[in-house]
Amino acid sequence: MKVGVLSFAHVHAAGYVSVLRGMPGVEVRTSDPETDLAGAGEVRGREFAEQLGAAYVDTYEELFAWGPDAVVVASENARHRPLVELAAKHGVDVLCEKPLATTLADGEAMVAACREAGVRLGVAYPVRFSPAYAALRAAVRGGGVGPVLTVAGANNGWLPDGQRAWFTDPGLAGGGALMDHTVHIADLLDELFEDARAVEVYGQTNNLMYADRAAVETAGLVTVRYDNGAVATIDCSWSQPVHHPTWGGLELQLVGERATVEMDAFGQQVSGFDERRRAGVLLPWGVNLDEALLRSFLYGDDGRGSEPGDGEPVRVADGASGLRSLRIALAGYESARSGHPVALD
Template sequence: MKIAVLSFAHVHATRYIQLLRDRSDVELITTDPDAPPGDPTRGKALADELGVTYRAGYEEAFAERPRAVIVTSENTRHRQLVEQGAAAGAHVLCEKPIATTEDDARAMINACEQAGVSLMTAYPVRFHPAFAALRRTLAEGWLGSLLSVHGVNNSSAPGLDRPWFADPALAGGGAVIDHTVHIADLLDVLLDGEQPTQVYAVANTLLAQGGADEPKVESAGLLTLTYARGLVATIDCSWSHPSTHPTWGGLTLTCVGDRALAEFDAFPPLLDGYDTTQATSRWEHGTIDLDAAMLDSFLAAARTGQRAHPDGETGLRTLRTVLAAYESLRTGQPVATAA
């Protein structure tokens, strides 16, 4: 099956390429025409380093009629590439957030529906077996009635390696749009799509990178989501890890019920110690490859023509939480959302 990776802008693009390159059932082509000239982390330079087929532009990639495409461009460029993919009859996996505006997200969903192709949003954490166990625990009543959920998705600032993450014209915002959506997706799964009735957000730029003349985006944020059932959820979506931290970041979820409490950690350490040669702590992953699990699901949907999950509607629901958070930041007040 022929797969095209469109753009290397997102930090996850390299990992997707590596996983697809090593599969015997995939013919991989790549393109990154928007790469800054001379950037060794983008464009043909990266493709050559990874040993994958490269095409000069999107039109050349689409001319090869891929069965599916993966969109890993800057956030505000998602719509154009998704619509092009749909028009070419390709199933689409779009990096999160699905878009930066509701109009763009809806247009992408409509384009894929009209073309009869799947639109999947890249939320790999929901494929974690421990999260599946958490969902079963809740569904089987072991936690009782869910009272509160506290989600944390922190990392170092992605703008250190990819400056566009700190450019609101390309990213749509900062830490709030970057990290809210993963937790919002897990809440979406646990609550069967139920949406918050109110969102309140606070944020600051204290950890922002760059000079005084560069655009500032929020680097630390905290959201409070209120649901009709009385449930309260919080999302810490900060870029609060230093660049020297031994891991890129982490994601945890604490669910408090009236009968029990459950804690989910997406990236638990397998080995924790100290490396004398590097004079740093040593940390090794002890989890499954979530990106690989997500790609398996996407490729299976592309082969069979079944609807991929999490779909575009999921991406839109999680985006609405983000947009409400930005409205709250603008007004300083809680923002009512659709029940």
């Protein structure tokens, strides 16, 4: 199987290349020609491919001429659309980094292009494949929790400008922390609630943290009301301390009529202290969520993907799912600007 990686802009691009290179029977080729907006000191293009030990071509057209079976789009958020449409033009399945786009018009155009071309469009939400989420979903789907009343979610992390400066560029990222960290939890709830849909969003943001480093919001709280009666709050802040040993995490507390369940997607780690460096140490272990995501996208639900505890296979988020989580993030921005809740169609 031939798989291409389009752009090294996203911080996850290196991880995708590493996972793909380790998959038996997978041949990887990369391309990253659009480095004009890279920050000072960022390693991109052929040099970055050489560091990863990955084959590289100078243009996207050269990569598609190679005849890939699938591609992964890891560009800046605002540059997703042309690359997804290019994949659709060549009849190639495409997995796109989240959020799907920075505007609803771009997201809808991407979904339409892939539908018309008859190719699969997936959105990279790897937390769907977390064993912690599998256990939470099994508890909810099994009925033991009862109807869901409230959800408190937190997806916090480092300020990402130290790795890729574009994350704090509102034109390229579509915003700041709210755009970056609302959509993961919004997608989990979209998958968990199945046919239930978000009907109202209220958001607040500020940039009191790192105001000297970022012109976008660095903290946010988004409240989402669903038509099944559940109300969710999402802490989407870049609030992880700068020198903390891990980037951040994703946690959910779900309250039902009969029970409360909690999950920590990245809680599989051993903690300790390094006396020589005089610093805390966190060593992760367990499932590689990027690998589970890529296996499911490439091979489908044939036993090589991830299966949650309730027996239902986890599937990669599709374009329609990506649009729904994008709508929640965009409504959060609209609400933060107006100071009022925003109704969703």
